[in-house]
Amino acid sequence: MKPSVIEMIYSQHDEIIRQWKNEVTELNQFDSTLPTNWFHETNEEFVNLIMGTLELEENEAKEQFRSFAERLMNAGWPLSYFTKGMQLFRRVLVQMLTSDESFESEKVFETLNEVEKWVDGVINQLVDEYTGSWENTLHLQKLALKELSAPLIPVFEKISVMPLVGTIDTERAKLIMENLLEGIIEHRSQVVLIDITGVPVVDTMVAHHIIQASEAVRLVGAECILVGIRPEIAQTIINLGIDLRKFPTKSTLRKGIETGLELTQRKIISTS
Amino acid sequence: MRIPILKLKNYLLISVQVDLDDQTALQFQEDLLNKIHQEGSFGVVIDLTSVEMIDSFIAKVLGDVVEMSNLMGAKVVLTGIQPGVAITLIDMGIVLDEVPTALDLEQGLDKLQQELEA
Amino acid sequence: MSVQSNVEVHSEWGIVSARQAGRNLAKELGFGGVDQARFTTAISELARNIYLYAEQGEIIIETVENSRITGVQRGLKITARDRGPGIKSIREVMEDGYTTSGGLGAGLPGVKRLMDEFDIDSVTGEGTEITAIKWLR
Structure with a gap:
């Protein structure tokens, strides 16, 4: 200056x-x-x-x-x-x-x-x-x-749960899919329950990612059950015209686990 | 190169140990159908654990061979599809809807048995 | 420093050697199992296109780098080049389900989804060059 x-x-x-x-x-x-x-x-x-x-x-x-x-x-x-x-x-x-x-x-x-x-x-x-x-x-x-993205948790022999929390974008969806499939092989799971209780919004994009994940799960030889469907999520899914009929859904994780046990020829009985 | 097809009672077992090239895949399709015809097999398990890559052509050959076998009265289960292979197929929009799958050879045999009994 | 691999494609064996070269480079660079599968499959699809539509051409695989604030990002680039008939309508071939060969029609849109970046350059009657990049995550 x-x-x-x-x-x-x-x-x-x-x-x-x-x-x-x-x-x-x-x-x-x-x-x-x-x-x-x-x-x-x-x-x-x-x-x-x-x-x-x-x-x-x-x-x-x-x-x-x-x-x-x-x-x-x-x-x-x-x-x-x-x-x-x-x-x-x-x-x-x-x-x-x-x-x-x-x-x-x-x-x-x-x-x-x-x-x-x-x-x-x-x-x-x-x-x-x-x-x-x-x-x-x-x-x-x-x-x-990335680190907190979606762990696959084995809950029973042959049954695992993947709780999803937060918004799912394309980047995360890829990661979730990889964790999911690699976890299935590692734990030899026949049934995986994907719990979407913690997913705030299910729009066409999110539904698309979930459908793709369940198709990939089927290819590696396991079955996918979608659980934790809240009333407002059910409403948006139907209003958006998203077709989820191809794979089983349950309202709660508990019902999903019961179905998972049935699919693997087991059930919980009371011992009293 | 030819992929060996093993016979176990009424079933045929195939473990594919290499990434398939086009010729090998087509040869396999022919061999398998002939074998089903020869042995009158009810069920086939194709294990793909060692396969690291399936492109759209190989996927089509595999999908076709499943349908052709079904026509000949033999149920086919694909087993051991690796995560990378599954994700790649999904990315490409190849779903293989009608093809039964299982985690490994053992569960594949169980699945065949269940389906044949049902 | 860039590593490069050139494969001539004029028979089905060209497809096999191209994807083998691709897998080796992907492993060397440290791609995860899933991305290795994505990358080799993309090469396989592109090499097959050359073989089916142009009869001969080449696949070039090379390492690429991209400087970012968070550090240098590394990746692999595929160039698929041929002197075949060219693509008449790029818009059409990029539509899902489009096929002229009776295949599954996964084709180019499939390859695009497998990769991170994708570009087609084609002149009717002169040939086609497709480039695609997969970044290391």
């Missing part, structure tokens, strides 16, 4: 900070997601940091912003706090430049240009920090979801 611009900003240093703090307080009233308790301290730190970038080496300034952003990100401050804060900062500067008549207009434009570049650079860096962290989080969550 040109020394003349830096000099200009420095000469107004205190005034800029005062105005910025004044205006930024209003942000808090619009955005209730900001943590109120240390709002003022953070503002203080933020504005000092912005000013600080004028003196520091580019890399050092970036590093300081990075650690500041990371800290606030972890504390749950929204990205909009930074972007709005920086936009406010720009507005304060512009106002100051244009209201002071001692500046020549040519110099004003030049200065504005420099300020734009500077502020945009800081905003871009902050946005990059945030999106990078979001993508990272998303990736970790996907991994976590």
Whole structure:
């Protein structure tokens, strides 16, 4: 940045900070997601940091912003706090430049240009920090979801249960199918009960995945019973015209297990 | 290459040990039908445990051989289809609806017996 | 570093060697059992198409990489190339159940479902090139 611009900003240093703090307080009233308790301290730190970038080496300034952003990100401050804060900062500067008549207009434009570049650079860096962290989080969550996807639990000899919990997308459906079939081979199950009590919505897509899974189960030589069909799920299945008649369904896991025992020529008897 | 067909009482047992190529599959189809005719078998178990891949052509040959055997009065059960093979068939939209299946040779024989008694 | 395998397809044996080459590469790269089956089956289908419709052509299998924020993603790419009659209507062959050979009609849409990425380039009278990628999970 040109020394003349830096000099200009420095000469107004205190005034800029005062105005910025004044205006930024209003942000808090619009955005209730900001943590109120240390709002003022953070503002203080933020504005000092912005000013600080004028003196520091580019890399050092970036590093300081990075650690500041990371800290606030972890504390749950929204990205909009930074972007709005920086936009406010720009507005304060512009106002100051244009209201002071001692500046020549040519110099004003030049200065504005420099300020734009500077502020945009800081905003871009902050946005990059945030999106990078979001993508990272998303990736970790996907991994976590993968780990909790659908175990096959052997409950009796030849009978296993797979409880499905949560929404089923194509990626998960593939994983479920693989776990299901490999589990069948491992436990030598003849009957598998797929329990959809924990699946919030059964639409055409989900039903399609379940039908495919049960067809694959049949190919490896076992049988599939769909259990845990709640009234509202039965309604949507019929209303959507999904044909599930090809494989047996039961309302509860208990009834499913009874059917499974029957299919393998066994039953539960009372010994009293 | 020819796939060996074993006779056990009224049944025929086949364990396919390699990924089938087209010629071997067609040869097998012919051999099996001849054997059913020769022995007057009631039931056939084809074990596919060692088969790592079934494409649409091989699937069609297998589906056909099941139907042809049925025409000749022999029930066929396919056993030991691997998870990867099953999923691949489903992905391709090949369902093999009419073909009875079982986990392994032993359960396949049980299934044949049940079906023949019924 | 990319590993590559080229197989000429002009007989049924070409189909067998293409899928064997594919299986070996898939194993080497660390594909799971199910994805190995998906990948080899896709090769088998594409090689068979070459043999049935173009009489001869080639299958090229190579490793590919894709940089992502979460690291480098590796995968295998199949290129099936022939100088056959070409495909008149790509839209038609991509419809489920379409067949000109009396097969099961799983054909190209089946291959597309087995793979993660799929692309056809065909000029009537000049030939067809199909590329498909399966990513390592």
